[in-house]
Amino acid sequence: MSSASARLRAEPPLGIVLERMRRSDLAAVVELERRTFAHPWTARLFLRELRLPFSKIVVARSSEAGEGRVVGYICRWLRDGDVEIQNVAVHPDWRRRSIARSLVESVLAEAAEVGAERVLLEARRHNQPAIDLYRSLGFVETGIRRRYYADGEDALLMERRPIRGDA
Numbered sequence: 001m002s003s004a005s006a007r008l009r010a011e012p013p014l015g016i017v018l019e020r021m022r023r024s025d026l027a028a029v030v031e032l033e034r035r036t037f038a039h040p041w042t043a044r045l046f047l048r049e050l051r052l053p054f055s056k057i058v059v060a061r062s063s064e065a066g067e068g069r070v071v072g073y074i075c076r077w078l079r080d081g082d083v084e085i086q087n088v089a090v091h092p093d094w095r096r097r098s099i100a101r102s103l104v105e106s107v108l109a110e111a112a113e114v115g116a117e118r119v120l121l122e123a124r125r126h127n128q129p130a131i132d133l134y135r136s137l138g139f140v141e142t143g144i145r146r147r148y149y150a151d152g153e154d155a156l157l158m159e160r161r162p163i164r165g166d167a
């Protein structure tokens, strides 16, 4: 799908609120990360991200899950005119409800607002859910980094140019 045909939805799914991550979200985000990845980011790494001026983490909170519980997050960097998606994760019990889509869309909207050139990311070559997610939002593959990950898996490089109507 081309960028032009990947239409963004304006709102997150019902009952989901997107907000910038707070220090008080740390334990919840680390727990989500631990449940999601074989090599999860640590609390220390998240604290570093919270301090980096070019980094921003947005969490998805669910009113249904109780007390605005964190059910997903996205981390992006804004550097040298490009936005780089560093990570995105949704709690296993909350997948296929368009939460990741709304998180990525929020980054695309921000990229359009600030006039970023490109939104870039790397995905594991065999991470089909993630690749399908990004393709459905208009990202295209621009290259491969062979054996990029510690376990030898290749990274797929993907990018999308912000378009009018994203913001």
Ligand SMILES: CC(C)(COP(=O)(O)OP(=O)(O)OC[C@H]1O[C@@H](n2cnc3c(N)ncnc32)[C@H](O)[C@@H]1OP(=O)(O)O)[C@@H](O)C(=O)NCCC(=O)NCCS
Pocket: 036, 087, 088, 089, 090, 091, 094, 095, 096, 097, 098, 099, 100, 101, 102, 122, 123, 124, 127, 128, 129, 130, 132, 133, 134, 136
């Ligand atoms: C990838 C991930 C973030 C998707 O989160 P999600 O909230 O379930 O995704 P969404 O519900 O927003 O899905 C949006 C689209 O992505 C694609 N997609 C998502 N999960 C998919 C799956 N398991 N299989 C195939 N396509 C999938 C579909 O096109 C989907 O649209 P549809 O539901 O209308 O068919 C989630 O599976 C996850 O946290 N995985 C582990 C962490 C990870 O791999 N992160 C990406 C690092 S690059």
